[in-house]
Amino acid sequence: MSSLQAATPLKYRLRxxxxxxxxxxxALLALAFALGPVLLIVSASLDPRDSMVSxxxxxxxxxxxxxxxxxxxxxxxxxxxxLNTLKISIITAGLTVLICSISAYAFxxxxxxxxxxxxxxxxLVQVFPNALTMVATFLLIQAVGLFxxxxxxxxxxxxxxxxxxxxxGINTWLMKGYFDSVPxxxxxxxxxxxxxxxxxxxxxxxxxVKPILTVVALLSFIGAYSDFLIPQIVLQDTDQFTLxxxxxxxxxxxxxxxxxGIFSAGALIGAIPIVTLYMFLQNFLVGGLTAGAVKG
Amino acid sequence: xxxxxxxxxxSLPGGPKPSHPFFSLKPVRLLxxxxxxxxxxxxxxxxxxxxxxxxxxPLAAFVFVITVGVNIAFLVEKAYPFRWFAPGLAxxxxxxxxxxxxxxxxxxxxxxxxxxxxxxxxxxxxxSRTFAPEGATEYSWTAFRSNSDPDEYVLWIQTEGESFxxxxxxxLTTLDNASSAIRGSLDASGIPTDxxxxxxxxxxxxxxxxxxxxxxxxxxxxxxVTVDSVRVxxxxxxxxxxxxxxDTFTDQRTGVVYTPVQxxxxxxxxxxxSPGYWVPVGGENFRRLFRSPSLRGPFIRVLIxxxxxxxxxxxxxxxxxxxxxxxFDHPNMPAKNVLRSLVLIPYALPAFITANIxxxxxLPQFGVISTTLENLFGSSPLWLADPTWAKVGIxxxxxxxxxxxxxxxxxxxxxxxxSDIFEAATIDGAGPLRKFWNLTLPLLLVSVGPLLIASxxxxxxxxxxxxxxxxxxxxxxxxxxPAGHTDILITYVFRLAFSGGRGADFGYASAITMVIFLIxxxxxxxxxxxxxxxxxxxxxV
Numbered sequence: 001m002s003s004l005q006a007a008t009p010l011k012y013r014l015r016x017x018x019x020x021x022x023x024x025x026x027a028l029l030a031l032a033f034a035l036g037p038v039l040l041i042v043s044a045s046l047d048p049r050d051s052m053v054s055x056x057x058x059x060x061x062x063x064x065x066x067x068x069x070x071x072x073x074x075x076x077x078x079x080x081x082x083l084n085t086l087k088i089s090i091i092t093a094g095l096t097v098l099i100c101s102i103s104a105y106a107f108x109x110x111x112x113x114x115x116x117x118x119x120x121x122x123x124l125v126q127v128f129p130n131a132l133t134m135v136a137t138f139l140l141i142q143a144v145g146l147f148x149x150x151x152x153x154x155x156x157x158x159x160x161x162x163x164x165x166x167x168x169g170i171n172t173w174l175m176k177g178y179f180d181s182v183p184x185x186x187x188x189x190x191x192x193x194x195x196x197x198x199x200x201x202x203x204x205x206x207x208x209v210k211p212i213l214t215v216v217a218l219l220s221f222i223g224a225y226s227d228f229l230i231p232q233i234v235l236q237d238t239d240q241f242t243l244x245x246x247x248x249x250x251x252x253x254x255x256x257x258x259x260x261g262i263f264s265a266g267a268l269i270g271a272i273p274i275v276t277l278y279m280f281l282q283n284f285l286v287g288g289l290t291a292g293a294v295k296g
Numbered sequence: 297x298x299x300x301x302x303x304x305x306x307s308l309p310g311g312p313k314p315s316h317p318f319f320s321l322k323p324v325r326l327l328x329x330x331x332x333x334x335x336x337x338x339x340x341x342x343x344x345x346x347x348x349x350x351x352x353x354p355l356a357a358f359v360f361v362i363t364v365g366v367n368i369a370f371l372v373e374k375a376y377p378f379r380w381f382a383p384g385l386a387x388x389x390x391x392x393x394x395x396x397x398x399x400x401x402x403x404x405x406x407x408x409x410x411x412x413x414x415x416x417x418x419x420x421x422x423x424s425r426t427f428a429p430e431g432a433t434e435y436s437w438t439a440f441r442s443n444s445d446p447d448e449y450v451l452w453i454q455t456e457g458e459s460f461x462x463x464x465x466x467x468l469t470t471l472d473n474a475s476s477a478i479r480g481s482l483d484a485s486g487i488p489t490d491x492x493x494x495x496x497x498x499x500x501x502x503x504x505x506x507x508x509x510x511x512x513x514x515x516x517x518x519x520x521v522t523v524d525s526v527r528v529x530x531x532x533x534x535x536x537x538x539x540x541x542x543d544t545f546t547d548q549r550t551g552v553v554y555t556p557v558q559x560x561x562x563x564x565x566x567x568x569x570s571p572g573y574w575v576p577v578g579g580e581n582f583r584r585l586f587r588s589p590s591l592r593g594p595f596i597r598v599l600i601x602x603x604x605x606x607x608x609x610x611x612x613x614x615x616x617x618x619x620x621x622x623x624f625d626h627p628n629m630p631a632k633n634v635l636r637s638l639v640l641i642p643y644a645l646p647a648f649i650t651a652n653i654x655x656x657x658x659l660p661q662f663g664v665i666s667t668t669l670e671n672l673f674g675s676s677p678l679w680l681a682d683p684t685w686a687k688v689g690i691x692x693x694x695x696x697x698x699x700x701x702x703x704x705x706x707x708x709x710x711x712x713x714x715s716d717i718f719e720a721a722t723i724d725g726a727g728p729l730r731k732f733w734n735l736t737l738p739l740l741l742v743s744v745g746p747l748l749i750a751s752x753x754x755x756x757x758x759x760x761x762x763x764x765x766x767x768x769x770x771x772x773x774x775x776x777x778p779a780g781h782t783d784i785l786i787t788y789v790f791r792l793a794f795s796g797g798r799g800a801d802f803g804y805a806s807a808i809t810m811v812i813f814l815i816x817x818x819x820x821x822x823x824x825x826x827x828x829x830x831x832x833x834x835x836x837v
Binding site for chain 1: 342343346347350352355376377380381383384385387388390391392393394395396398399402620623624626628629630635638639640641642643644645646647648649650652653654655656657659662664696700757759760763764786789790793794802805806809812813816817820
C-alpha cells in the first residue's frame, strides 16, 4: 500500500504528514524493543555495584571496573575463552575457504563423469547439520583421539575437525556459482601461456573471486564463533572452553545476581567481533547471498 | 597436489602444455605426489590399526574406504578431477556421512550406560574376576612395604611345604626361583627378612593397613592371591568360566550359568553380570519411543512443542518483521537507513550472548522484567519455572532475535513488488486491508516462502536459545527420562546422551535423532516440491 501512495502523491499529500508521524512513532517503538536489552547490558556493564538488584538506567558512579574484573577473573578465564574462540573461528574460516574453493574450482572448470551427481549430493548432505548426529560425532572424536590426541576429545583440533566436516555443502555451492561467472577466456589465455590447473586456480581465479571468499570466510567464522552445541560435546576442561560455553557459566552458577555486571561486560566484548563482521556482511544480506545465514 | 612453483614459461603457440626445454619437471612432481601419498597411507593404516585394536570396526572400514578413494584419485589419471575434491569429500564422508550412518546403526542398539563396552571388552572384564573358593588352601602371610611407594606391597605366603613371593601383576615366585638375597635371609619360620627394595612389616604394623591390603590382588591371573584376614591369605580362582561354544559364563562358586540376553549375561533367575556390552536390539528403541507409556508421554510433548516453537517462531518473527518493514517503507520516512541498521542489531549479536541477556532479564526477583512487572502489578509470572510462561518467554526472545532478519527480507521483497497491480486495485476500489490480504501478502509469500521454510527448519533445531534459556526446564514431573517442558527434540537428544544425570542412553537418543532426520527430510522434500529451488539447482549444475 505504501508504494501505491508513493505512486499517487497528489491524492495523499495532506495525509502524508500524519502518515509519516505515526510511522515515526512505531519506528521508535521498534527501536526501543530492539535496543532495550542491549542498552540495559551497556548500563549494567558500567555499573560498579555489579548487581542486578536496583539497577538504574544510567548507573551512578559509572566506571570500567567490571571490565577490569572480567579480564582478571580467577573463576572464569574470560580472556582465554576469547582467545580460544578467535583461534578456532579463524582457523575454521581459513581452512573452509581453502577446501571449498578448491572443490568449487573443480566443479566450475572441469567436466567429468559423476559431476552432476556429486554436486547434488554435496547440496543434499548439508540439509542435515552435523549438530544432529552429536552422539556419533562424540564417539567419532573420541576414536580419533585414540590415535591423535590433539584431534580428540577436549582439543580445539577436534572441534575444528567437526566444523570442517560440515564445510562443504552450501559453501561450495555459493563459491561454484560465483566461479561460474568468471569468464573462461581468462583461464584459456593462462593455459596457452603454459599455466597448470593449480596455477590458474591459485593465481588467476582466487584473486578475482575475493568477494565470495570473504562471504564464506565470514559466514564460517560467525558459525564457529556462535556455536553453542558442539563445543559442549567436544570440550571438557574449563580452560579449553569457547566463549559461547563459558559465558553462560557466569549466570548459571547461582551467583548471577552478583556477577551481572561482569557478565554484561563479557557479553559486550564478545559481541564486538561479530557485530563488526555483520557490518561488512550487510551489503550481501539483501542480495540473498546469505541463504545459509538464517538465524531467526 | 602440484605444488611446484616454477614460473610459467613464455607463450608457445600450438602446444597447450609445453615441456621445459632442458629437463622435465614431471618426475619431480610425480615423486612429490607419491611421497605424500605414501605418508598419508602409512598414517591411515596406523589409524585403522588403532581403531581395529579398540574394536571400532565400522569406523576402521570408513577410513579404509576413504583412503582407497584418495589413492585412486591421485594414481588413476582418469580420476584427475577428484584430486581437487579429495580434502573436502574426505572430511565430509568422515565427519558427516559416517556419523549419520553410525547414528542410524546406534539407533537399533542398546548403546548407553550399562552397555557401553564392546563384547570383547566385557568378556575380558568378566573373565578377570576371581574368587576365593571354599576349602581352598589357606596360607599364612607376611607383608613387605615398598621403600619408594608407601602404597605398594609384596606378600610372602606359605603353607606346609610351599612358599611364594606374590607381587602385583607378576607371576608367583616360588622359593626356588627367588633371588639369592631372599633365599639367604630366611628366618626360623622360613620368612625372608630381606626382600630387595622392600621393608618387612611387623605384626603390629599390619592392622593399620589391613583394609588396604585386602583390596589388592597379588600375583598374575589366573594365579592370584588375596589377603582374607590377619592370619589367612587365599589363592584365588577365576570366578566365571567362559564357554565360547555355548556362549555362556558359568559361576565357579555357585554353578549358575549366565547366558547373554541383549548384551547382558543373565541367569535364569534374572540376576545379571555387569557391565553389559552393546548389541543390536532391533526396533526396541523405536518401540519404547511410541509404545512405552512412561517414555511416549514426554516424547510426544517434546515433539508437539518442537513444532509449536518452530511454527510460532516463524509466524511471530515474520509478522513483526513485515509490519515494521511496511512502516519503514515510506518515501518520506526520515533517517530510514540509520533506523534499519539500528534495528538490525539484535540479529547481528550472537544468539548465545542475547539469549543469556534475556535469561538474566527474566530471572525471578532480580531480572528487570520480573521486577518491573512486580512494581506494576504486584506479582510477576515465574518466567523460568512455570511451564507455560517459560514457553511464552522463549517466544518473546525468539521474536526479538528474529524479526530484524524478516524485516530485511520483507523490505527487499516489498520494494520489488510491481506497483501497477496496486494501482489497478485502487481503481477497482480496494481498501488498504483488502490490498494487503489479497495482493501484498500472497505476492510476498511467493518470494520469501522458501526463506520462511528455511527459518522453520533452523528453529526446529534451535539448540542455543532453548538450552540457554532454561536448559529445557522446568522438568516434566514423573518421567523416566530427563525431559523438560521447553525441551525441543534436539535438546532432548542432548540431555539423553550427555547431561541427563540419569545416565547416557545413546541408543534411545539416536532413535530420536532419526525422527528429526525424517522430519527434516520431509520439510526439505516439501520445500523442493513447492518452490523452484530444486529446478534452479539442477539447471545450475
